[in-house]
Each structure stands twice: as structure tokens, then as C-alpha cells.
Amino acid sequence: MAAATTLAAQRWPHLLNELTATVIGPNLARPETRTTARDVLAALLGPLTRKNCWTPAEHAGHPAPYRIQHLLNWARLDVTAVAACLRGYVIRCLGSDDVVLVADETGDAKKGAHTVGVARQYTGTSGKIDNCQVAVYLAYTTPDAHALIDRRLYLPRSWTKDSQRLRSAGVPADVGFSTKPELATQMIAAALEHAPGAWVAGDEVYGRDPDLRAYLEEHRTG
Template sequence: MIDPHLARPETRTSAREVIRALLAPLARKNCWTLAEHAGHPAPYRIQHLLNRAVLDEAALAACLRGYVISHLGTEDVVLVVDETGDLKKGTHTAGVARQYTGTTGQIENCQVAVYLAYTTGDAHALIDHRLYLPSSWCEDPDRLRTAGVPEQVEFATKPEPARRMIATALEHTPHAWVAGDEVYGRNPGLRAYLEKRGVGYVMEMAATDTVTTPRGPLAVKELAVLVPGQAWRKRSAGAGAKGERFYDWALIDDHADTRGVRWVLIRRSRTSGDLAFFHCYAPEAVPLARLVAVAGRRWRVEESFQQGKGLAGLDEHQVRTWTSWHRWSLLAMTAYAFLALCRARELRHHPVPIGVVELACNEIARLLEALFPPESDLEHVLAWSVFRRVHQAHARRCHYRRQTVQES
């Protein structure tokens, strides 16, 4: 899949070895551990791949997108946009700053990136990504230069790269829907762009957002109080780990015009009563069940993050520059997509026997490692032990020297 976009045979070999190592059950995944698993005597080949090797990243991203679309098809597609954060120490890694991350639900020192997931009724994978640069970074040219950020990169709010990623995906799946959380649903520019293209969406809104009613502007949380009891419908937002996720749903017409129909969708928990609100749009009227199904697909991107991090090391990069971050993430997304598409193909062609749980990505990764173990010998293991200890000794000397200078 990726070979035509890598200039040299050594680069192609390194990329294949990295993808395979990313799927291995390693305790930690970084250039050192991947290189050891791949049988390299040192991490330099992988570091070269991530930093300096000649490769067309845009073409590789397009290749990944095409790989996923060709295997999952273009029917019943929902593009889900969301961001995730990776906790980091220090301040030199590209994009790292104290900022909010949904990973912990609070402000942390972290990197935040926006991803696009491609979801169908039975499968999902990540197909695009953009690293978010806080305004503090964009106001510091020296910091940008040190991290290798291209000169043409400027500050952009998260919905802006989301729109660009969605636009690229829609070139191949023009009838897809789009789903997203409040960050994207509350952005009028993104919603206007989708409506102009005639793309249906279901995106979360804040409880304090207002809509126009015959009584005048009302916050949607106030509107929920006015919904009559018979207007609520019990519907499943899709299957979860513990069964169907049933909620009560109410649909309120917002307005319609020549561009399409708009609604406010309200979701109510059947246990706690907690409410969530969604902007909805479609070029023509659709039933409640369709909007609920699109809203339910938002969980798929969370599953993609969880599996991409747990199985393919999406968040375990220990790289500092703009280029190395994008390359690592792209290779991790490719590794995870391979597992996701293997699972989809298996379920499509081999019905699950009675009394057996369907094959999961985790089990596929275990099977790959068991059936195709890496070649290793005692000499290789001992050589890596020496390599690590030599570099750790060098790092310790550097730390002590720096401490001495600071205290003098």
C-alpha cells in the first residue's frame, strides 16, 4: 500500500518494519523498542525515517484514506471529527502547551491533535490528522523554527483543520454524513460549509445555545422543558460493550429553507436524566432514526482513539518535531487501519459461530504476533542491553554536567 510513495528501498523496508513493530505487544513503543523488535542494531534507521527520509506524506495520507475507503465502501458513511490529547513533559515538543484535553477532562501539559474517523455500520478507522498549534506557539517564530514547523503553518482553531480534512474525504464519499462534539457543532462556519455542500450533519451544541421559537429566543435547555412527554422516543444509539445504548430522544424542527432542513435533537439518559443537544441538518427531511444513528457514531472515534493508542502506539511517540510527529501518527494510523480492516473482512466473510465472541482487533494483534514472531537471538538481546546502558550513562553525565553549571 505505502511502497510507491517511499523513495528508497531502505525507506520502504523501514516503514514496513515500523508498522509491524507498532502492532507488537511491547510495553513501550518508541524508536528504541521498535528498532529492537525489528532486529536493528540501533534506532538510527527509524529515527531517520521519522525525521529526514524522503517520502511524500500527503501521498501516504491519501493512500491510507483510499485503503480504508476501498475496503469499507461508501455506503452508510459517517465522518466523525474529534480531538485527543497526549500528556507530555517539557515545552519543546511541537504543539505542547498547557491546554484542555478531553483525555483527562482538564487542563494539562499536552499535545492536542484533530483526527477524522471513517465509520460505516460495522467498522471504523482513522483516516486523517492535524496537530493543533496553540496561539502561544504561533506567536514565537524561534520556537516554531526549532520544532521544524513549516513557515506556511499559521494559527487555526480546531474546526478549521477539521473542515479541510472533511473536504478531502468528501471528494471520495460525497454522500457521507458528519458528526462531531461541541467544539465543531458550535462553529457556525463549519456548519455553513457543510450546508453549502449539502452534507448532512449531527453535531453537539451547548445547553445554553439559543434557538428562535414563536416565544422568542430560548436556550435549548429551556426548550427541553417544554417538550411534551409523548414526544420522547426510546431509540438505541448503537451497540456498546454492555449491549444496546438506549436513550430517550426528542426532535424539534428548527427551520427549513431552499438549502435543507434543520432540527434540534435532544438526548435524555434513561437512568440519570442528563441531557445532550445536537444541531442537525439534512438536504431533505429524514426520520428520527437516521439522526439518532448518526449521533451514535460519535462513539466510534473514541473507540478508534482507544484502540489506536492501545494497539498501535498512537500516543507513545517520543519525538519532538512537526515532521516526526506527523510521520509517527500516520504510520500508527496505518497499523491500526490494518487491524480494523482485517476484522471487518473477517466478519464479512466468516459468520461468527454460536457461543463465540466475534473477532476483535486485540485478538487479531495477538494472533499476528503469535503466528509471525520476530526473529531474535541472544546476541541481539544482549547488544541492545549494552546499547541502552551506554546511552543512559551518557544521558546521566549530561544531566550532572548541566546541574553543575546551573549551581555554579
């Protein structure tokens, strides 16, 4: 066990380099920004008790958080393309046999009213209605491992009915209201193109949705 742990510790920096080069790197124009992206990932995987722009910067040996702030706030990144690259990377690493796609949402509590999608809504994170931002995620699971491969931000109707609020938050003009099962269906459809034999799992929010069930039955998905 100790030898296996030591081998894993030796390999993971190389795997992180591979992940950065194949998934994120092609979608960032400047090499300095690609290096910063690797530093952020390494910090997120590290044993930091708090993770904000300052702590990853200190973890990476940066004198200030400005490079990380630039990456998160101003660097141009096609997140849809990154998600597609990530999906392909995970499928290559974990394989396409005995796959279950798991849809579920999680919430992040927020204090103000300006974070995109924030509203008074239920979140399982606190187990109650709270001021929060909610997103739906899709996990790719095999008997040996699992990884998140896609995400969709949930926008309540209070947002999608307010064009000025959407514009101020930088939401694309063509984004409309979608239920959480509809967001899950979008992600499942993209994943099934690469893992057509996968099964799908989710809690009652998804299992009881007639449109999602009809989609899965139409595509002969368990």
C-alpha cells in the same frame, strides 16, 4: 470462530505488505526505508507494552534502533501524500456507502516546551488543562469497520504568534492559526471529495461551530 480467527491471522501479514506497498512505499525513495516502515507498522500492531525506537527494533530483529530512528527523524516523506493514499486505501477497503466521518481531538502529555504545538491547554486524555500537544483526527466509519484517515496538528496562538519558535520547530512559514473546527473542516472537505454521501459527526466543539455547520449545510452534508 476459531477458523475465522486463523484465516485472519494468515491474511494480515499480506494485508500489511499491501498497505506498505500502496500507501507508504510510493512516498519513500529507498527500498531499505520502505522495509523499515513495514517493520515499524508490524511492531505498532504487535503486543508490545512499550513502543519506542528500541522495542520495535527488537521486535523486528534489528541489532540496534538506528534504522527506525532514521525513518522517524531524517527520512524524507510527504505526509500529505501519504494521508491521501491512506484515505483512498481505506475507502477502497471499507466502501463508500453508509459512511460517517467522525472528527475529534486527542492530546499527548509532554514534559518540555519544545515539542511543536505543546502548551498548557485542555486535553480529554487527562480531563484537565495540562502541558500537552493536541491534534484533530478524522475517522472514516461504516457499519462494519472504522479507520483514521487524516490528522491536523493544533497550534495554539502562543505558537503562531512566535515566528522564531515556529522556525526553530520546522513549521512551514505559511502555517497560521486555525481553530480545531477549522482543522476538522479541512479534513472533511478532502474526504467528501471521495465519499460525497457521507454524514459528519463530532462533539459540541464541532457541532456548535457556526462556520463548520454552514459548510456542511452548503454541501448538503448531514
